[in-house]
Amino acid sequence: MKNTVEKIASLGANQKIIDLILPLLIREELPKGYMLLREGRIERSFFFLEEGVARAFHQADGRDVTFWFGAEGEILLSLKSYFSNVPGYESIELLEKSVVYKIPDHALQNLYLSDLDMANWGRRFAEFELMRADKRYLNQQFKTAAERYEEFIRDYPELVNRVQLGHIASYLGVSQVTLSRIRAERR
């Protein structure tokens, strides 16, 4: 469970925190295409993606827009569900055969409310994701689709060949046709 432990540690955890979290984890091996979380439900679980690739997406009027990718070491959850106990807006799909470590229900929440270091760990997790969400938004506003594609390749080099084009296109906010045109330009 190397990736999971590294992720926990990267959010500023000491050994004590790792020892608090590890006993909560339940290992699950899941197939490609598995829907880990579904939008519209209250999803109370929290996952570490130990191996595999996942995308978070949202559906409306027939369209399906990916707005988040995670590879090994990422944390997967339904933000609104987990933070506010209301139905979430995102589904999370595993794009490869994956191994996850699950923390069921709100076991973490209980730790947050009783342990200072855990509360600060949870704070840092939310802060990091917030910076990431903000950066993604600014990219969307400032950069052309071609530039965003270049940055995607830089930020997620492993994913370019593991994820199908339509998902990357919707993540970048363009149609698949446009992304194909961008790739053609590069050659």
Add this chain to the structure above:
Amino acid sequence: MKNTVEKIASLGANQKIIDLILPLLIREELPKGYMLLREGRIERSFFFLEEGVARAFHQADGRDVTFWFGAEGEILLSLKSYFSNVPGYESIELLEKSVVYKIPDHALQNLYLSDLDMANWGRRFAEFELMRADKRYLNQQFKTAAERYEEFIRDYPELVNRVQLGHIASYLGVSQVTLSRIRAERR
């Protein structure tokens, strides 16, 4: 300081937390156009906007894109600076004569590291902003500019007439000309 206290309380604070935060606050009255935070600097202050309106924006190649608005009761800070101690990417400008309450340096951080309730308060703040950032991003991807404008009017009814059009346009991710066209359609 009604708006500030309400904001603190809305993030799940009890009276103890309010009593911890209030003594840190320094009141400042600032003129329209004042730059509260500047991108590229390490900005270690944290503000409550008691009265007035502010926008966060980022500049690059001559363009200036607003990506956040705050009215009375909002918290203003440079995310990356505050969370990670590196130069931030956002500037915050006051769009009206404003009153803010400032917490200098990292006084809050110290509380986070020593008080469980404060750490959870900080966690909830980041979590709420994260949900908000995520929603903003999904709006950008899913809705037409006209729909985003309708939603803006619903979410920030007070701001429509207090903020100039160019800022709203850039917040919505369209040119000012396009926003003018959208407004013409509505009549």
Add this chain to the structure above:
DNA sequence: TGCATTTTTTAACAAATGTAAAATTGATTG
């Protein structure tokens, strides 16, 4: 290996949005 299915690319056209510049409206002040 070869067939079927899925994914990606290309083409043609339509629609939406940006840019630049002019016209209009509104606000401020001497």
Add this chain to the structure above:
DNA sequence: CAATCAATTTTACATTTGTTAAAAAATGCA
């Protein structure tokens, strides 16, 4: 109140991107 400045709207045109459909390439499986 007129004059000036700032903000918003409108116009004309160019460019980008989306949509739909077909072709090509890649993948999976019998």
